[in-house]
Amino acid sequence: MALIVHKYGGTSMGSTERIRNVAKRVAKWARAGHQMVVVPSAMSGETNRLLALAKELAPAKSDTAYQRELDQLAATGEQASSALLAIALQGEGMASVSYAGWQVAIKTDASYTKARIASIDDARVRAELAQGKVVIITGFQGVDDDGNITTLGRGGSDTSAVAVAAAMKAKECLIYTDVDGVYTTDPRVVPEARRLKTVSFEEMLEMASMGSKVLQIRSVEFAGKYKVPLRVLSSFTAWDIDINEEAQSGTLISFEEDENMEQAVVSGIAFNRDEAKISLLGVPDTPGIAYQILGAVAQANIEVDMIIQNVSNEGKTDFSFTVHRNDFARASDLLKSQIAPKLGAKQVIGDAKICKVSIVGIGMRSHVGVASKMFRALSEEGINIQMISTSEIKTSVVIDEKYMELAVRALHKAFDLDQTQA
Amino acid sequence: MALIVHKYGGTSMGSTERIRNVAKRVAKWARAGHQMVVVPSAMSGETNRLLALAKELAPAKSDTAYQRELDQLAATGEQASSALLAIALQGEGMASVSYAGWQVAIKTDASYTKARIASIDDARVRAELAQGKVVIITGFQGVDDDGNITTLGRGGSDTSAVAVAAAMKAKECLIYTDVDGVYTTDPRVVPEARRLKTVSFEEMLEMASMGSKVLQIRSVEFAGKYKVPLRVLSSFTAWDIDINEEAQSGTLISFEEDENMEQAVVSGIAFNRDEAKISLLGVPDTPGIAYQILGAVAQANIEVDMIIQNVSNEGKTDFSFTVHRNDFARASDLLKSQIAPKLGAKQVIGDAKICKVSIVGIGMRSHVGVASKMFRALSEEGINIQMISTSEIKTSVVIDEKYMELAVRALHKAFDLDQTQA
Numbered sequence: 067m068a069l070i071v072h073k074y075g076g077t078s079m080g081s082t083e084r085i086r087n088v089a090k091r092v093a094k095w096a097r098a099g100h101q102m103v104v105v106p107s108a109m110s111g112e113t114n115r116l117l118a119l120a121k122e123l124a125p126a127k128s129d130t131a132y133q134r135e136l137d138q139l140a141a142t143g144e145q146a147s148s149a150l151l152a153i154a155l156q157g158e159g160m161a162s163v164s165y166a167g168w169q170v171a172i173k174t175d176a177s178y179t180k181a182r183i184a185s186i187d188d189a190r191v192r193a194e195l196a197q198g199k200v201v202i203i204t205g206f207q208g209v210d211d212d213g214n215i216t217t218l219g220r221g222g223s224d225t226s227a228v229a230v231a232a233a234m235k236a237k238e239c240l241i242y243t244d245v246d247g248v249y250t251t252d253p254r255v256v257p258e259a260r261r262l263k264t265v266s267f268e269e270m271l272e273m274a275s276m277g278s279k280v281l282q283i284r285s286v287e288f289a290g291k292y293k294v295p296l297r298v299l300s301s302f303t304a305w306d307i308d309i310n311e312e313a314q315s316g317t318l319i320s321f322e323e324d325e326n327m328e329q330a331v332v333s334g335i336a337f338n339r340d341e342a343k344i345s346l347l348g349v350p351d352t353p354g355i356a357y358q359i360l361g362a363v364a365q366a367n368i369e370v371d372m373i374i375q376n377v378s379n380e381g382k383t384d385f386s387f388t389v390h391r392n393d394f395a396r397a398s399d400l401l402k403s404q405i406a407p408k409l410g411a412k413q414v415i416g417d418a419k420i421c422k423v424s425i426v427g428i429g430m431r432s433h434v435g436v437a438s439k440m441f442r443a444l445s446e447e448g449i450n451i452q453m454i455s456t457s458e459i460k461t462s463v464v465i466d467e468k469y470m471e472l473a474v475r476a477l478h479k480a481f482d483l484d485q486t487q488a
Numbered sequence: 489m490a491l492i493v494h495k496y497g498g499t500s501m502g503s504t505e506r507i508r509n510v511a512k513r514v515a516k517w518a519r520a521g522h523q524m525v526v527v528p529s530a531m532s533g534e535t536n537r538l539l540a541l542a543k544e545l546a547p548a549k550s551d552t553a554y555q556r557e558l559d560q561l562a563a564t565g566e567q568a569s570s571a572l573l574a575i576a577l578q579g580e581g582m583a584s585v586s587y588a589g590w591q592v593a594i595k596t597d598a599s600y601t602k603a604r605i606a607s608i609d610d611a612r613v614r615a616e617l618a619q620g621k622v623v624i625i626t627g628f629q630g631v632d633d634d635g636n637i638t639t640l641g642r643g644g645s646d647t648s649a650v651a652v653a654a655a656m657k658a659k660e661c662l663i664y665t666d667v668d669g670v671y672t673t674d675p676r677v678v679p680e681a682r683r684l685k686t687v688s689f690e691e692m693l694e695m696a697s698m699g700s701k702v703l704q705i706r707s708v709e710f711a712g713k714y715k716v717p718l719r720v721l722s723s724f725t726a727w728d729i730d731i732n733e734e735a736q737s738g739t740l741i742s743f744e745e746d747e748n749m750e751q752a753v754v755s756g757i758a759f760n761r762d763e764a765k766i767s768l769l770g771v772p773d774t775p776g777i778a779y780q781i782l783g784a785v786a787q788a789n790i791e792v793d794m795i796i797q798n799v800s801n802e803g804k805t806d807f808s809f810t811v812h813r814n815d816f817a818r819a820s821d822l823l824k825s826q827i828a829p830k831l832g833a834k835q836v837i838g839d840a841k842i843c844k845v846s847i848v849g850i851g852m853r854s855h856v857g858v859a860s861k862m863f864r865a866l867s868e869e870g871i872n873i874q875m876i877s878t879s880e881i882k883t884s885v886v887i888d889e890k891y892m893e894l895a896v897r898a899l900h901k902a903f904d905l906d907q908t909q910a
Contacts, residue, residue, distance in 0.1 A: 082544040089545075116568060122504040123511075123576040131585065132578055138586055139571035142564035146538060149561035154545040156554055163553065164560055168590070169635050213591050 068237035069101040069195070073205065073227035076110035077244050078301035079147045082154075085109075088242075089154035091305040092200055096160055098309050101195045103234060105205045105227040106151050108143025116140055133178035137207070137217045141166070144204035144223070152202045163194055164202035167216075168209035172226065174216045181216035183208055183225065183288075186233035203230055221282030228285045232292035239294050240316075241281060242301035247317035248273065248280055250483040251335040255474050258484040262333060264318045269333050270296075272426040272460045286319070293321045331436055332427035332481040335474050339421040339467050341371060342394035343453065345386040346401060348412025351378040355409065359385055362405050368393045372422070372455045372462065382412075386453060388464065394418045420452065421470040424462040425477055437461045443480035449473055490659035491523040491617070495627065495649030498532035499666050500723035501569045504576075507531075510664075511576035513727040514622055518582055520731050523617045525656060527627045527649035528573050530565025538562055555600035559629070559639045563588070566626035566645070574624045585616055586624035589638075590631035594648065596638045603638035605630055605647065605710075608655035625652055643704030650707045654714035661716050662738075663703060664723035669739035670695065670702055672905040673757040677896050680906040684755060686740045691755050692718075694848040694882045708741070715743045753858055754849035754903040757896050761843040761889050763793060764816035765875060767808040768823060770834025773800040777831065781807060784827050790815045794844070794877045794884065804834075808875060810886065816840045842874065843892040846884040847899055859883045865902035871895055 072095070074088050088106070096102045116139050125132055148164040155162035171187035194201045205223025208216050218225050224241060231239035247261040248270065265273070267290045271283065280298055289296045299316025349355055356375060363370060372388045389397045394416065401414045430436045437454075440461055444451060449472065453464035465473055478484060494517070496510050510528070518524045538561050547554055570586040577584035593609035616623045627645025630638050640647050646663060653661035669683040670692065687695070689712045693705065702720055711718045721738025771777055778797060785792060794810045811819045816838065823836045852858045859876075862883055866873060871894065875886035887895055900906060 082541055086545060119504055119572055120575050123508060123572060123579050125575070125578040125581070131583065132575060135571045135574045135578070135584075135586060138588070139568055139575070142568045142571075145567075146561050146564045149557045149564075150541055150545060152557045153542050153547070153554060153561070156547040156557070157545050159547070161553065162557075164557060166560070166637075215588075 067099045067101065069103070069234055070095060071103045071105065071227055071231040071234065071236045071239040073105045073223060073239065073241045074107065074301060075223070075243050076107040076112070078242055079106050079108070079151070080110040082150070085147070085150050085154045086157070087305045088151060088301070089158050089160070093155060093158045093160045094305065094309060096200050102200045103191060103195070103230055103236070104151065104200060104202045105223055105230060106144065106147045106202065107205050107223040108147050109150075112143040112147070113140055116143060130178065134214055137178045137181075138215050140217050141204070141207040141215045144206050148202045148204045152200075155200050155202075160200055161198055162200040162202060164204070165190070166204045167207040167226070168213070170203055172203075172208035172229070174208035174210055174218070176210040176212070176214065176216065178214075178216055180219040181208060181210070183218070183229045186229060188233045191230075191234065218284075221285070224282040224285035225288055228288045228292075228294050228296065231294045232288065236294065238297055239289070240297045240299060241285075242299060243280065244300070244302065245280060245298070246300035246302075246315070247298055248319075248334070250333065251474055251478050252337070255337070255471050256335075256478045256484075258478065260483065262317050264320045265333055266428045267319055267321050268459050269426050269428055270319045272424065273334055273336050289319065290321070295320065331429035331433045332425045332483070333429075334426050335477045335481075335483065336424045336426055337421060337470055337474050339470060340391050341388040341420060341422050341464070342391045342416060342418035343372075343386055343388045343420050343464055344394070344397055344401060344414065344416040345384060346406060346409070346411045346414055347384050348382045349385050349409055351381055351383040355383070356385070358409060359401075359405055360387070362400065363387075363389075363397060366396065366400055368397050368400075372453060372464065374453050374455065388420075388422070388453070391418055417452075419467050420464050421467040422462050422464055423470065423473045423477065424460050425481065426460050428459050430461070431458050439480060440477060443476045444473055447472055447476050449476075489521045489523065491525070491656055492517060493525045493527065493649055493653040493656065493658045493661040495527045495645060495661065495663045496529065496723060497645070497665050498529040498534070500664055501528050501530070501573070502532040504572070507569070507572050507576045508579070509727045510573060510723070511580050511582070513723075515577060515580045515582045516727065516731060518622050524622045525613060525617070525652055525658070526573065526622060526624045527645055527652055528566065528569045528624065529627050529645040531569050531572075534565040534569070535562055538565060552600065556636055559600045559603075560637050562639050563626070563629040563637045566628050570624045570626045574622075577622050577624075582622055583620055584622040584624060586626070587612070588626045589629040589648070590635070592625055594625075594630035594651070596630035596632055596640070598632040598634070598636065598638065600636075600638055602641040603630060603632070605640070605651045608651060610655045613652075613656065640706075643707070646704040646707035647710055650710045650714075650716050650718065653716045654710065658716065660719055661711070662719045662721060663707075664721060665702065666722070666724065667702060667720070668722035668724075668737070669720055670741075670756070672755065673896055673900050674759070677759070677893050678757075678900045678906075681900065682905065684739050686742045687755055688850045689741055689743050690881050691848050691850055692741045694846065694879075695756055695758050711741065712743070717742065753851040753855045754847045754905065755851070756848050757899045757903075757905065758846045758848055759843060759892055759896050761892060762813050763810040763842060763844050763886075764813045764838060764840035765794075765808055765810045765842050765886055766816070766819055766823060766836065766838040767806060768828060768831070768833045768836055769806050770804045771807050771831055773803055773805040777805075778807070780831060781823075781827055782809070784822065785809075785811075785819060788818065788822055790819050790822075794875060794886065796875050796877065810842075810844070810875070813840055841889050842886050843889040844884050844886050845892065845895045845899065846882050847903065848882050850881050852883070853880050861902060862899060865898045866895055869894055869898045871898075
């Protein structure tokens with residue numbers, strides 16, 4: 067008997083019929099002897115429906131008071147779906163109780179619409195489990211020290227589930243979603259992409275940060291911090307699938323580096339076309355120049371991803387970075403109107419038609435020549451590399467976005483991901 | 489400057505456009521210098537939508553665990569509408585904050601789906617008002633001592649508003665609804681019915697208990713207990729109607745017996761066709777007989793309204809009472825199969841095609857001959873009276889339901905309600 071946390075996304079909770087299926091699946095796990103805690107999202111479409119109503123009435127300027135009300139509003143979606151799931155479990159003959167975030171003291175900071183979990187009081191949940199009940203806890207939300215409802219931002223239910231699993235010291239946190247695991251790359255781009263049976267926490271973090279929609283990145287960080295074994299699996303299998311088969315399905319995000327994992331050098335190919343690059347050419351290469359550029363960008367609340375500064379040439383250097391494509395125009399304006407004149411830079415150039423492609427793999431740590439193999443594969447396809455950035459488990463390149471699919475397929479093949487199961 | 493509580497029903501909150509109108513109206517009151525607390529119902533249809541989802545998933549047998557979840561579910565409707573109203577007020581440039589029942593400690597007992605308010609902690613509300621904010625408090629709900637959400641039953645938002653007004657010692661509690669006040673009788677039955685400018689608390693209680701849909705009876709009881717001046721008025725006037733005119737509109741439910749009120753003997757004619765009568769004929773007239781009959785009925789959870797026992801004749805008496813028409817079959821069966829045989833009663837007869845018509849008026853206390861005037865008016869129309877029950881401020885008769893409209897019109901005229909404004 068183990069304590070298990072299940073998390074179900076909005077699609078899995080999208081109708082009473084689907085909620086009933088979730089209840090049957092959870093009841094199966096409970097009847098197999100597990101202590102079950104379930105974290106559901108709101109029914110699909112509900113959060114959007116509520117926020118659309120708010121938007122119709124919203125003040126011209128979004129401030130803290132408005133964001134507090136957005137949270138008070140949006141949190142109702144998960145409270146309703148959680149109660150419905152508890153009712154469905156009761157309908158399946160299983161004792162069950164649902165709690166909103168504040169009722170089991172999921173304490174957060176007061177950053178409305180993007181709060182961070184500080185602590186969870188698990189006493190009440192344990193008492194209910196000890197009575198043989200399935201405990202449902204609303205995803206996405208918590209409560210601040212003053213008793214205001216907070217929400218964790220989009221995808222926050224993943225984080226809630228992991229936080230609950232960490233607080234309860236659960237054996238595993240199963241994230242049921244509409245994909246059946248983590249793939250070597252997006253199967254829509256590379257049909258030969260294969261599901262990974264396991265992926266390391268660090269790799270998953272890189273995959274998630276590259277725009278993979280499988281898991282919210284904060285939930286992966288949380289899982290890493292508290293070493294919560296996390297499994298991503300499909301909620302669209304039949305509810306009465308054999309429980310042992312189900313328990314081994316999907317992708318396990320692991321915190322133990324086992325021997326199997328050592329064998330694969332590269333686990334997956336990630337990509338992201340939401341970026342744009344900006345370069346300041348001919349900047350005087352003086353101490354503090356990076357701060358003067360990026361400090362101003364950060365003050366404008368623009369997040370920067372890759373940063374590259376070339377070696378100096380005749381006291382001048384070129385400085386490049388990438389930002390989200392939505393911030394491209396604003397960042398360009400800022401550089402052209404304020405930063406370049408101030409620093410005496412020669413020119414500001416930018417390009418929004420780029421993409422970032424990365425190879426990710428914990429095996430890269432101990433293997434040389436991985437990056438050069440990547441560059442060769444791209445060069446053989448005639449793809450020009452515009453920027454490069456590397457870390458211990460990831461090598462990323464910026465290329466023209468028109469080559470994205472070609473690059474991903476070439477790399478997927480070059481690193482034997484078409485055949486090898488990591 | 490006074491502290492005023494407004495309550496808006498589901499129809500008034502039925503769309504973003506209507507919520508905006510409510511916000512404009514409340515903002516007008518706040519800008520006139522009042523401290524404003526607003527209690528909204530859920531958007532119309534929302535509570536039914538949620539409960540319909542629950543019904544699809546419900547266990548075969550409704551128990552406490554299920555009812556707890558129903559409350560957890562249904563309470564989201566008011567939390568959402570309250571947040572939307574706060575947002576709409578912010579959209580009108582008015583500082584505003586919304587609170588769910590648990591956040592301002594509307595403590596109730598643990599009777600899920602029909603909880604009763606025990607206390608309200610008004611400190612937080614007062615602090616927000618002192619900062620110039622309009623405070624929105626969810627209607628319909630509270631929290632029990634264990635932190636479970638409770639709801640007060642249908643129409644519970646009226647009770648919430650009155651309880652908040654009592655706790656805050658508000659100057660007046662304004663119940664905005666889809667009728668423009670309390671009438672001498674239902675205008676659909678008597679087109680000459682007139683709106684009452686004031687009605688006493690006791691009269692209102694009798695009117696409400698007779699099935700008038702204007703106010704939930706518990707809210708009137710609560711208002712009586714705490715002497716909260718209550719005004720029923722229309723939410724369908726233009727929001728920018730002159731505030732002094734608005735403040736005098738509708739019907740004031742008053743706790744002070746002023747001179748005006750003494751003048752009217754009868755304030756209104758109430759009626760109710762939801763009842764059925766049952767008679768036990770030839771019951772031995774022994775001590776405790778009433779308890780033996782009604783105790784068994786109460787144990788079957790059937791509520792009894794009128795009770796009449798005739799004088800004894802040859803040691804036998806006839807015993808009659810009325811129940812809600814929905815309970816008629818069950819009550820008849822109970823009497824025929826168990827009670828009548830046990831008591832040796834001669835016969836059980838019943839009739840569901842009856843109605844109850846009452847004259848209500850605080851002036852009856854000090855006027856003789858009111859009941860006889862009622863009986864004469866009915867007799868002049870050839871209406872046979874089947875049962876009579878009287879109290880200090882009400883005289884009710886049970887008649888054949890086919891005469892209901894005729895009786896109401898005759899009484900409305902006989903007591904000069906067509907012309908006289910109470």
